[in-house]
Structures are given as C-alpha cells and as structure tokens.
Amino acid sequence: MTLATTRWVGSLTLMAALGMPGVAFAEYPEQPITYTIPFDPGGESDVTARFQEPHLEEILGVDVNVNHRPGGGGAVGWSEFQNNAEPTGYEMIGVNIPHIIAQPIMREDAGYETDNWKIVTFFHTTPNALIVPKDSQFETLDELVQYAKENPQAVTLGGSGTFSANHLGALRLEREADIDVTYIPFTGTGPLPAAIQGGHVSGIFNYSMLGVQMQDNARVLAVASEERVPALPDVPTFKELGYDIVGGAYRGVAVPKGTPDEIVNTLEEAFAETNERIAEKQEPLGFVMTDITDGEVDEVIQQLKTAYQPILEEAKANQ
Amino acid sequence: MDMLLEALFSILTLKGLVTILCGVTAGLFIGALPGLTATMALAVLLPFTFTMSPLQGLIALGAVYMGAIYGGAFTAILINTPGTPSSIATTFDGYPMARQGRAYEALAAATIASVVGGIIGVTFLLLLAPPLARLAVVFGPAEMFWVALLGLTLVASLSSGSLLKGLLGGCIGMLLSTVGVSPIGGETRFIFGIPALQGGIELIVALIGLFVIPELISMAAQGRGALPESGKLQGGAGSAIMRMGRHIFGKPVNLIRSCIIGQLIAIIPGAGGNVTSLVAYNEARRFSKDPSSFGKGNVDGVIASESSNNVMVAGSMVPLLTLGIPGAPPDAIILGVLLMHGLRPGLDLFTETGVLTNGFILSMGFASMFLLPVGLLGGRLIHRVVVKTPFYFLLPSIAMVTILGTYALRNSMTDVFIMLLLGSVGYFLRLIGIQAAPIVLGMILGVIAEKGYVQTMLTAVVDPVPWLRLFANPLSIVLACLVALSVATTLLPGWLERSGRMAKVDPDEEKPS
Numbered sequence: 001m002t003l004a005t006t007r008w009v010g011s012l013t014l015m016a017a018l019g020m021p022g023v024a025f026a027e028y029p030e031q032p033i034t035y036t037i038p039f040d041p042g043g044e045s046d047v048t049a050r051f052q053e054p055h056l057e058e059i060l061g062v063d064v065n066v067n068h069r070p071g072g073g074g075a076v077g078w079s080e081f082q083n084n085a086e087p088t089g090y091e092m093i094g095v096n097i098p099h100i101i102a103q104p105i106m107r108e109d110a111g112y113e114t115d116n117w118k119i120v121t122f123f124h125t126t127p128n129a130l131i132v133p134k135d136s137q138f139e140t141l142d143e144l145v146q147y148a149k150e151n152p153q154a155v156t157l158g159g160s161g162t163f164s165a166n167h168l169g170a171l172r173l174e175r176e177a178d179i180d181v182t183y184i185p186f187t188g189t190g191p192l193p194a195a196i197q198g199g200h201v202s203g204i205f206n207y208s209m210l211g212v213q214m215q216d217n218a219r220v221l222a223v224a225s226e227e228r229v230p231a232l233p234d235v236p237t238f239k240e241l242g243y244d245i246v247g248g249a250y251r252g253v254a255v256p257k258g259t260p261d262e263i264v265n266t267l268e269e270a271f272a273e274t275n276e277r278i279a280e281k282q283e284p285l286g287f288v289m290t291d292i293t294d295g296e297v298d299e300v301i302q303q304l305k306t307a308y309q310p311i312l313e314e315a316k317a318n319q
Numbered sequence: 320m321d322m323l324l325e326a327l328f329s330i331l332t333l334k335g336l337v338t339i340l341c342g343v344t345a346g347l348f349i350g351a352l353p354g355l356t357a358t359m360a361l362a363v364l365l366p367f368t369f370t371m372s373p374l375q376g377l378i379a380l381g382a383v384y385m386g387a388i389y390g391g392a393f394t395a396i397l398i399n400t401p402g403t404p405s406s407i408a409t410t411f412d413g414y415p416m417a418r419q420g421r422a423y424e425a426l427a428a429a430t431i432a433s434v435v436g437g438i439i440g441v442t443f444l445l446l447l448a449p450p451l452a453r454l455a456v457v458f459g460p461a462e463m464f465w466v467a468l469l470g471l472t473l474v475a476s477l478s479s480g481s482l483l484k485g486l487l488g489g490c491i492g493m494l495l496s497t498v499g500v501s502p503i504g505g506e507t508r509f510i511f512g513i514p515a516l517q518g519g520i521e522l523i524v525a526l527i528g529l530f531v532i533p534e535l536i537s538m539a540a541q542g543r544g545a546l547p548e549s550g551k552l553q554g555g556a557g558s559a560i561m562r563m564g565r566h567i568f569g570k571p572v573n574l575i576r577s578c579i580i581g582q583l584i585a586i587i588p589g590a591g592g593n594v595t596s597l598v599a600y601n602e603a604r605r606f607s608k609d610p611s612s613f614g615k616g617n618v619d620g621v622i623a624s625e626s627s628n629n630v631m632v633a634g635s636m637v638p639l640l641t642l643g644i645p646g647a648p649p650d651a652i653i654l655g656v657l658l659m660h661g662l663r664p665g666l667d668l669f670t671e672t673g674v675l676t677n678g679f680i681l682s683m684g685f686a687s688m689f690l691l692p693v694g695l696l697g698g699r700l701i702h703r704v705v706v707k708t709p710f711y712f713l714l715p716s717i718a719m720v721t722i723l724g725t726y727a728l729r730n731s732m733t734d735v736f737i738m739l740l741l742g743s744v745g746y747f748l749r750l751i752g753i754q755a756a757p758i759v760l761g762m763i764l765g766v767i768a769e770k771g772y773v774q775t776m777l778t779a780v781v782d783p784v785p786w787l788r789l790f791a792n793p794l795s796i797v798l799a800c801l802v803a804l805s806v807a808t809t810l811l812p813g814w815l816e817r818s819g820r821m822a823k824v825d826p827d828e829e830k831p832s
Contacts, residue, residue, distance in 0.1 A: 036730075041362030042651035047659070050366050068362075069730045071518020072500045072507075076731075079514040107507055111514025153781045162505030184460075184777050185503045187770065190651055194588045194644045198456030201778070213643055213658065216665050285658055 028089055028263050032063035035253070036093040038077025040070045043188070044126065044209070045094050045251055051281065052123075055274040060266070072110075073161065074099050079111025087256040089263035095119060097250040101305055102163045105312045114301065118259055120267045122252035122292040122300065123275050124282065127225035128169035128245075129211040129235070130157075131218050132203040133196050141221045141241050144203070148179040155181040158201040160189050163312060165249040169224055170205045171311045176243040207248060208232060209286035224248055231286045247307070250300065252292070268293050323445075326677035330378060330685065338375055339382045339682055343689045346386020347697055351394050351402045353527045354724020357387035361652040373660040377679040380656060382686040384649055385437055385632050389690050392429040392625050393698065397422060397546065397705045398717060400531045404522060404593040405628040407759060408600035410530065411477075412613060412620030417546050419616050422706075426698040427563040428618050429625040430691060432574065435567075436626035437687025439578045440585075440633030444640075444680050448669070452641035455586040460778065461789050464771030465798035466587060467764040470594055472802060473601045475809040477756040482809070488753045492761020493768075495520050495741075502766060503773045515733040522593070522762055524725055524734045525741055529755035531721050532742020535714055544710035560695065566618065573603050573619050574626055581627030585634030588644045593763050599627035605808075633683050640668050640676060 035053070039045050049066045056064045069077035074096060085091040095117075103110045130141065138144040148155045159166030162185045170183045184201055186192055189210060195201050196218055203221070204210075211220040212231045220235045224245045228237060238245040253271065255264065272291050279289045292300055329335070342364075349360040360383050368376030391406035396413035409429065416425040443451065458466070474489040475482055498509045499519025510516035538544065567574055577599040584595040603623035604613040613620050635646030636653075643664035645651040654664070662668060668676045705713065725738045745755055772789075779788035790796050 040648075041358060041365075042648070042655055046362070047655045050369070051659075053366060054369070066366075067730055071515075071521075071729060071731070073505070073517075075500075076515055076518040076729075079517075106505065107517075109507065109510065109512050109514055109517075111517070151781075156778050162503065182777055182780050184774050185505075186774070187502050190645050191588055193642055194456050194458070194638070197642060197644075198459055200459035213663055215663070216667075217642075281659065284661065 028266060029060050029062045031090055032065055033060070033089070034091050035064050035066045036077055036081065036091070037066060037068050038070060038074040038081075038094060039068065041068055044207075044249075045096065048124070048251060048282070048287075049094060051278045052271070052274050055277050056270055059270045059273050073103065073164075075103050075107070075110050075112065081254075081256070082112040082116050085256045087259040089255060089259055089267070092120070092253050092255050092267070093117075095252050095254045097122070097252075097301065097304055098163075098165050098168055098247075098308055101301065101308055102168070102312055105309065106163050106316060114305075117254040117257050118264060119252055119254045119297045119301075120264055120293070121271045122250045122290055122297065123271050124287045124289050125225070125248055125250045126207040126209055126287055127223050127229060127248035128165060128205055129208045129223045129229075129232075130173070130203060130205055130221045131196060131211050131214065132221060133199060134217050134219055136203065136219060138203070138221065139219075141236075141238075141243075144221065145177045145179055148177070148181050152180040153182050155179075155203070156184055156201045157181050157203050157205050158184045158186050158192055158195045159205040160192065161185055161187070163315065165207075165247065166205045168308055168311060169245065169247055171315075172245050172247065172307070173205075173238075173243065175311070176238075176245055207286065208288070211235065212284070212286040225288060229286060229288060231284050247304065250290075250292070252297075322673040323677050323681075326674045326681055329374060329674060329678045330682045334375065335378060335682065336685070338378050339686050340689055340693070342379045342382025343386040343686050343693050344697070346383035346388075347390035347393075347690075347693060349383070350387035350390025351701065352724055353394060353400050353402055353531060353721055354523060354726075354728050356403050356523060356728075357384055357405075357649045358652065359728070360384075360387045361649050365652060365656065368656060369659075373656075373662070374675050374678050376656060376660075377653070377675075378682040380653055381632075381679060381683040382689075384653075385629065385683055385686040385690065386693070387649075388628055388632055389430075389433040389437075389625070389694060391628075392433065392621075393426070393701050396425045396429060396621070397702060398531070399534045400717075400721075401526060404526055404759075404763070405596055405631065406624065407526070407530075407593070407756060408596040408624035409621055411600060411624075411756070412615070412617050413624075415614065415616035416618065416621070420546075421616065422546055422702055423559045423698070424563055424618065425621050426702060427560045427695065428567065428621050430694040430698065431560075431564055431567055432577075432622040432624075432626035433629040433694070434687050434690050435574060436578055436581060436629035437632060437690065438684055439626075440582065440630035441680055441684040441687065443582050443630070444633045444636055444683075445677070448637050448641055449666070451582070451586055451637045455588060455638035455642065455644060455646070457794055458587050460771045460774035461791065461795045462771075462798060463587075464768055464775060464789065465795055465802060467768035467771060468802045469798060469805060470598065470760065470764045471768070472805040472809065473597055474757045474760060475806075477597075477601075477754065477760060481752060482813070484752045485754070485757045488748070488755075488757030489761040491748075491753070492525075492758040492763075493765030494761075495525060495758070496762040496765035497769075502770050503777075515731070518729065518731070518733070520737055520741075520762070521729060521734060522759070523728055524738045525762055526759055527721055527725055528738035528741035529745040529758055531717065532739065533746040533749045533755070535718055535721075536742075536746045538710060539714055542710065544706070544708070544713055546706050563618070567622055572606075573622055576602060576606070577623040577627040578630045581630030582634045584627075585631040585646055586637050588638060588646050595631045596624040596628040597760065599623040629687065632687075633680065636680070636683075640664055641666070 037045050081093045100114050157170050192204050208229045222238045223229050224247050349355045391402035392409050394400045394402040395406040395409035399414040401407045413425045474485045580599045581595045600623050604610050638644040639650045725735050779785035
C-alpha cells in the first residue's frame, strides 16, 4: 500500500513541476524530489539510494522519493529520463559508468547518449576485484597470468553482465597481460558466489564488495583501484603488480541538461554531506567513497571512454 | 540449544510478535494484489528497517515475505489470477474449486498447506542448513540447463488435452522471453527500434496479461462474476477448515512430497519459487490415483502448490545465510539488509551471531503460524467481497487494479500496453485451446535454459567437442536421464494406446468388410 502511495505522490510531484514553469528557483527545493533508480530493487544502486534517502531529506528539507524504472541494464530508465525529464531539479536519476559509456556504443537503439544530461556527482566507486576460490591453484595474480599464457582460453572468468564493468575489466587484463581468457557473463552479482564456490569457473571478475563478502571462502588476487581498498587492506592493486588497470563501476546521479547551476550546486552539496554521513556504513562493505563533480566528471568519462572505446569497437566489429 | 532458547526469548516480546503480525498482514494484502510482488513488498519495507534493530528489521522482512507468498493464493483461487508468480499452479485447481462454490474450502486448504509448508521450511533451515547448502553450489550452468529442460517437460501435464497445443504454448513463451537485451552477450533482440523494449517482457506483466485479461473478457462476455453467488458454505466456515485439515493430515504423502520438492528446488539458485509450485503440482498429479481430476478442482493440486511455495521462503534462506547466494529474487533484498548490518553470510552467522540468525529463522516459523488466523479471517473478507460484489462493479475494479499493478511494477506505460496486448491475444489463444500456463512456463524456463546452455558452451570453448560438457559430471547425466524419462512417461502411454488400439481395432474393422 505504501508503495502505491509513494508512486502517486511521485507522479503528483511531476505534474506539479510541469504545471508551474515560471516558479522562481530561489527557494529550491520546495517540493518532493523524485530519485529514479534504473535497476531492480536490491542491487547496489538501490541499496545506496536507500542509505542516502533519509539524509538527503534531512539536508534538503523535502521528501526524496526513490522509485525504480528497471530494464535493459539501465537503458530503459535512462532513455526515458533524457526524453521526458524536466530541468527543474525535482527529477534526478542514478547513473552508472561504464553502462552509460558502453551501451550507446554497443547498441544502435539504446535510446540515450552518454553526455546528454548534467551529471551532478559520482558519489562512490566499486573497483573491480579478481576473486578465485579458496582451493584454487592460483595463489597470486602472476600465477594466474602465467597459467593463462601457457593455456590460452582455458582460464574461465565469470562476471556480471556483458560489456559491463566486470567484462571490460577482464578485457583490459587480457590486453595488459597479453593473455587470452574466457569471460563467462552471469546475470548480476547474485549467481557469482555459487559459481565460485561450486568451481564452475576458474575465478570471477566482480566488485570489491563481493571480495569483502566472500573473505572466508575465496581469495582476492587483486583490486582495480588507485590505492588499496580500505575494507581489503591485504589485497594488492593491479597497479602494484605492474598492470595498469584501474576501473570498476562509478555510481552517481544526473539531472536533465539545462538545470540551473544553483540547483546543481545545492544537490552537489547535499550528496557530499550525505556521503560523509554514510561512509562509516558503506566503506566496510567495500565501497570507495568519492566526490567527483563538475569538470572532474567530464575528465573521468573522457578517460574511461579512451580506455574502453577501442575494446568496445573491436568487440562490436567481431559481433 | 542455548542459543536457540535465547533466540526464542528474544523474539517472544510484545514488539516482536506485533512486528510479525503486522508484517504477515501487510505481506498478505500486497501478495494478493496482482503486480505487487514479494520482492517489491520487501523493497518498500527496506528503508523502515533502517530505524529498527537488526533483529526486528529481519523479523519484519521475513514476516512480509511469508505473508506475500501466501497472499498470492487468494487471487489465484478467487479470480484465477496468481498474485505472485509462485502461485501460478494454485490457479489450476483453486479456481475450478471456487467456480464450483468450494472457494472457502480451497482457501482453507491453501492456508493449512502454507502454514505447514512454512514451518517445515523453517525446520529444514534450522536443522539441515550446512549440508543442504553444499548441494546448492553443485548446480552449475550445465545442471541449470537440464533443470530448465526438466521443467519444460511439465508442459505436457500443464496442457490439459492436447500435447501439441501445450508445446505450442511453451514455444510462444520461450519466444516472448527472448525480447529485449539478451542475458548473455548483451545484444538487443526483437525490439524493433523501440528503446523501451530493451527491458524485455517482464514475467509478471505477461502473467497478469495472460491470466487476468482472458478471464475478465470471458466473465464480461458471459455476464457473470468470478464466483457463483450461490457458493454457500456447506455447514459453515469452521467445518470447511476441519474437513480440509482432516483431508490434508489424513493422507499426508502429498504434503510431505510437496514440501521436499519445495526445499530441494528452493536451494537451486536461480530457479526459485516460480518453479517450485509448478513442479510440486506436477508430481502431485503424476502420483495421484486419479490424475484426470487435476485441473478440474482437485484440492490436492492446491495443497501441493501452496505448501511447496511456502517451504521455499525459509528454504531459499539456506544458500543465502550459509553462502550468500540468493535463491529467489526477494532474497537479494534480505542479503542487502544483512550486509548493511555488518552480517556476512557464512558459518559465523550460526555461531557468533547465532542468536540473531536463529531469532530470524524462528520468527519465520511464527510468521507461518500467524498465517492461520490472519489468512482465514482475511480469506473470509476477500471471499465475501468477491462473491457479493455485482459483476459489473467487480470486473472494472479488477481491471483497474490490474492496470495499476502492472504500471507500478516498473513505472512503465509500455508494460501496461504489453499486458493488454498479451491479454487480448491470450483470450483468442485460450479459445483455440492454448492455455496461459505453458506460455508462462516457457517464459520462466526459456531464460534459464538459454543462460545455462550458453555459459556451458563458453566454458567448454577449449574442449574438442564442446557440447559434451553438458554431460561432463554425474549430476548433469542424472538430470539428463530424468529429462529423457519424463519425456518418455509422457509420450509412451499415448503411443502404446494408439499402437495397441490399432492392433485391436484393425482386425475388427476388417471383419465387416
């Protein structure tokens, strides 16, 4: 019942926002804000939004309604947002890298563009991590690379999704280490613990969070972050081991293009403040808190586009 | 044992019991509304649990989960609409029973079966979690492929009458499941340039469309309500409950078998509750002395379906709590809550934080017991509403709830259109004898089979003969044999009958000529 009410409130907000084009923005925000998550409930994006919701409400002084618009790995929600959302500051949507970079390259009809909105902030990243079963023959990354060199395609690495953060991470490892592994896509993070504990794959390329979660029954060989992940202090980074692989998923929030700067700033500050408050809960899970805004956003996107574009184009040509 | 007692006392507080009662009641009504699923119920509840203590939060989630899975039975029985995918099989016999004026009997049977199923699931979880968990990880991609194929052989028993039409329905379902972004490979398929179709056809959208709309159309065409108004209870509600209780416990084989099936399937990650009730129903029918009465209002069908899907609630916690593997979609949310409170799945949950974990498990047992009073009272209420409301009010109300539910599922107008389109097509398919159940089964299992097959082929890329990997280990060979056996038992009787009759009939026919 609560659900239906929330959604009705959400659509009322939308109608109210549409009906008042001339409202002065001086007192923003003065109405409830709709925060759309383009994924199913229960995933990392959703859980984070639920963490943020009460703090955002407290800081901004208005209701923040989280709702979901899942489908197509986020693409359905994003295309709808870019086509329909009004730049009033009362509609925002969760955005994820590399999804918003990869999908428009890989699909002709993704329905949205990587840059056709204003990204307020990327509030955290979850670096990729290479995880093997506890009884795996590979004690270190070097051993795995060595074995893969001698046995092309024999090492199978599971991960969440195709041309996702995990897949691109595995592809970059192939390039950097000059090896040939077989990437096995699974749908989401859910089936991965079973795949690794049942020995169905040699290892998995997933996020640092799963590495933390599976500490007892798996071994994390390396993480793809600039510095070691606080929750996994003993695990080396790929960089330390001599492979220039930094990447994973970046999660943030966007508003429509043309949203006034003051509003974007207000939201930026609200998210930064929220981040500080929830860090204590999120960091032990393996999240790496960030505050990437303004120019830095374009920098990150540009940097990752350069890293991923050739990989994606090559993959597309092979399809 | 001490831990168990301590856990018991920790939930036997006024706060604990009220939380369970409220959770079960809320879950029941959410589950009863088509489109609002157990997963959504848990997602909505999630923010509220942040303010509670870890135990109370988990108790609330467990109770809502239990209530929602059970609530699906109400609409399944009363208006032929599975409120959640896990109650599809309940419609097969529940609705015919209701049409015969035995709605309350069906509801009573569903309630008792759910209560027993819930408690048995909790018992399995308390006593057998670690060994059962080991079983969960042996299901790799190849095994999942065979499990899906085994499920598809159910089409034979779901297609009342013509096997060919059943298979046709199954194929339509599998085809529908391919719309959207492919699960492996990420290509977009059959989206005809429409970005909104990247999301594919959501199972529940198809479920609502294929089950509800045809039923509404035929109700409107015949100018009747969902249930005959003369559905007076023989000897009142109390005796219906007693009668059902005697029936269920008098011949407990069906109940026991369904519970075991429910538990086994619950621990296979990715199959989940959508499949458990169908398999349990199928087996109940296969082992019945009178299989032809299934689908025409045999209460054993309702019992099999509802007991197995409530076993699944606690049953799917086995791989979740021990290994961190969510067996069914709502479990992913419970996993999130555990992690948020710093509880990592694993044996620590049963030792270090054992009081909390056992408290959570026991609270699910209490939640299933609470289903009895809440369900029987709520059942009477909903039953009366459905029977007493004139059809010209009932039909538009159901239609509206259906459309709202479909929209709310993913906030999508596209889904509403898909639902209405599938519903209209489904009505005509039903007229030519293609039922909704095989189509939905095809949709559920098509995806699982595809994923299993492609993943197996990918892992086998270095093998000289890749498809041999499908038979690479004992479990997949066993499953493959079961598939062959299941196909054989379906086809052989018909084939023998035909060839037998031919042998008998032919000479007879020759004589007069």
